[in-house]
Structure formats: structure tokens, C-alpha cells
Amino acid sequence: MQLTTSHAQEPVDEPEQADEILRLRTQLERVQGRKLDAPVLPVHPALASLLPGGGLRPGAAYSLPRSTSLLLALLGHPSQAGSWCAVVGMPRLGAEAAEGMGVDLSRLVLIPDPGSRWLAVTATIAEVLPVVAVRPSGRAADAEISRLAARLRDRGSVLLVQGPWPQAEAVLEVGDPVWTGVGRGHGYLEGRAVTITASSRRWPRPRRERLLLPDASGGLSVAPDAIGPVQAIRPAAPIDTARRGGPEPTRFSPQSYEPVGARAAG
Structure with missing residues (x-):
């Protein structure tokens, strides 16, 4: 819709304007594959200001560093709120460490070594669980990433990736x-x-x-x-080993x- 100066002088028809806003909103939601006002999954209050919308947005992917502590901190509140979480491709992740960061172990699924099919495993898990975290073990084709993104939007699942990820909601x-x-x-x-x-x-x-x-x-x-x-x-002052004897x-x-x-x- 294009506005001109003549439009500015005309009285605004509020019902017509509301219909136009609704039409544009519907188009945008169709393109993005999710509702703009969809509720987000809760996160720790200390992390809320770092995420768009104050939480994890259903259907979105997030790019994280290889910090297990940060990952577990993001999983803590969603699991406590009743969301099942899965961790794919992190064999060294410990249950004790996860519990210490507030993760509800009764709602945590671990898939330590998916092998070269890590993307297929991640996509399958995203069909049934609302939060999936993965550490990629190799490069994925753009077409496969696009299919996974469409599946996330369709199911309303959240993807947490330890590494770079195209079209991430936040990095x-x-x-x-x-x-x-x-x-x-x-x-x-x-x-x-x-x-x-x-x-x-x-x-x-x-x-x-x-x-x-x-x-x-x-x-x-x-x-x-x-x-x-x-x-x-x-650096500390050098020690005269010759005078004192023995190694430094x-x-x-x-x-x-x-x-x-x-x-x-x-």
C-alpha cells in the first residue's frame, strides 16, 4: 500500500485500516512460518534480555558457542516448565552438570553419538520434542538446512546449535x-x-x-x-635457581x- 499527501488529508477509516494491518500481518506470518505474537519458551531471567521476545521463540534456531554451561542454562527453564529437551552429538555432557544448571533430567533425552547422520537425527527429534540442541559433526547442505528450518516452523520446535547456523534468530x-x-x-x-x-x-x-x-x-x-x-x-619476578638450587x-x-x-x- 502506497500513501500520498492526499491520503494524509483524508480522514482515517479505522475499520479499513485494521483490516489492512491484519492482511499484512497474515502475509508476514505466512512468510516467516510462525505467528508474530506466539508465546516464547521461558529462559533464566538473566538471559531474557539477550533473546528477542525475552525467550526461545518456537520455530526458530539459535547459534551458540561451544559452551556447555550456556547451553544447559538455556535448557533449564524450558525443562522445568514442562518442555522435553534433547541433546544430540555431545557425548561428554554430564547429567550431574545438567542437573546443577537446573535442567529437569526427567525431561532430558541424550543422543551422544549420532554419527554422520546428525542432521537427520536432529530433524527426527524435532518432530516430537519442543527443544533440540545439537553440536554438528560436519557440514550440512543448504537444501537440508532449509528442510529442517521448515520442519521447525511447522512443529514449533526450537533448535540450539553449537556453531554457526544460517538465519539464526540470535547469535x-x-x-x-x-x-x-x-x-x-x-x-x-x-x-x-x-x-x-x-x-x-x-x-x-x-x-x-x-x-x-x-x-x-x-x-x-x-x-x-x-x-x-x-x-x-x-609475570612474577625471575627466581635465581643457580643461587637457590633446584628447578624453578x-x-x-x-x-x-x-x-x-x-x-x-x-
């Missing part, structure tokens, strides 16, 4: 990790602060949040303002420590 990245709780080679790890950046075609610019992933309880929370980006670590002791940095639970979570 999430994790950076600037800082572990807290470790002093000069001693202490207990209390949490890891990271910066999560989200890019989406629905926004003019990326959004960022500083989060604890994991926090002291092993879950997810907003990071205190005092925890900033990674700071450069000054090993130096540790805060980044060299990693708790068993965090290793399982990724």
Missing part, C-alpha cells in the same frame, strides 16, 4: 572469562564471570550482559559490577584452575 557469544575465589595459588573457586554478547537481525546493535556462569551455587546469576573483563597477569617452581595463574564440576559443564 550468542561468550567472552572475557574471569574466575573468582582464587588467590595467589590458593583458595577455592567460587564462580566464573563471563560477558555474553547477543546479535540478532531484530536489533540495530548487539546486546551484552555480564553474568556469573557458573556462580557460587553452580547456577547462573548476574555478575557484580566489581567483576570486570580479564586483567593482564603480571611452577607458577600458576587463576585461569589454570578449573573445578571438576565446571569441567563437566564446559
Whole structure:
């Protein structure tokens, strides 16, 4: 519909305008394959501002980094709200780590090694489960990706991909990790602060949040303002091994420590 100055001077026919808006909305929904006002699947409040609509949109795909902690944080609230979730192609994902991030294990399906047919397995699972996460083990043809996208829209399933993915609803990245709780080679790890950046075609610019992933309880929370980006670590003064005798002791940095639970979570 094209508007001119003569239209601007004419009184607006509200019923006619409402019909036109409804027609355009229906066309847009038909092209996108989903309703614009469809409810989203809930996510942790700390992640809501990083996702268009404040949650996981049915029928959409999301591109994630290879961070198991972030993936499990995204699966936690949907599983608790009653949505079944599947994880494809991640043999090292641990049930204990998933439960620690709030995932309801009674609604979690694990397919550790789908082999070269990972895309076919993912498409089959998306037919019956509302949330499917996958780590691709190879490249997929554009035609296969398009068929999977159509199936997601038809079934209203959410796809979480660890890696690049065409036409993703949002692309999430994790950076600037800082572990807290470790002093000069001693202490207990209390949490890891990271910066999560989200890019989406629905926004003019990326959004960022500083989060604890994991926090002291092993879950997810907003990071205190005092925890900033990674700071450069000054090397310790050299030790005169000839004068003291014996090899130089090993130096540790805060980044060299990693708790068993965090290793399982990724």
C-alpha cells in the first residue's frame, strides 16, 4: 500500500485500516512460518534480555558457542516448565552438570553419538520434542538446512546449535572469562564471570550482559559490577635457581584452575 499527501488529508477509516494491518500481518506470518505474537519458551531471567521476545521463540534456531554451561542454562527453564529437551552429538555432557544448571533430567533425552547422520537425527527429534540442541559433526547442505528450518516452523520446535547456523534468530557469544575465589595459588573457586554478547537481525546493535556462569551455587546469576573483563597477569619476578638450587617452581595463574564440576559443564 502506497500513501500520498492526499491520503494524509483524508480522514482515517479505522475499520479499513485494521483490516489492512491484519492482511499484512497474515502475509508476514505466512512468510516467516510462525505467528508474530506466539508465546516464547521461558529462559533464566538473566538471559531474557539477550533473546528477542525475552525467550526461545518456537520455530526458530539459535547459534551458540561451544559452551556447555550456556547451553544447559538455556535448557533449564524450558525443562522445568514442562518442555522435553534433547541433546544430540555431545557425548561428554554430564547429567550431574545438567542437573546443577537446573535442567529437569526427567525431561532430558541424550543422543551422544549420532554419527554422520546428525542432521537427520536432529530433524527426527524435532518432530516430537519442543527443544533440540545439537553440536554438528560436519557440514550440512543448504537444501537440508532449509528442510529442517521448515520442519521447525511447522512443529514449533526450537533448535540450539553449537556453531554457526544460517538465519539464526540470535547469535550468542561468550567472552572475557574471569574466575573468582582464587588467590595467589590458593583458595577455592567460587564462580566464573563471563560477558555474553547477543546479535540478532531484530536489533540495530548487539546486546551484552555480564553474568556469573557458573556462580557460587553452580547456577547462573548476574555478575557484580566489581567483576570486570580479564586483567593482564603480571609475570612474577625471575627466581635465581643457580643461587637457590633446584628447578624453578611452577607458577600458576587463576585461569589454570578449573573445578571438576565446571569441567563437566564446559
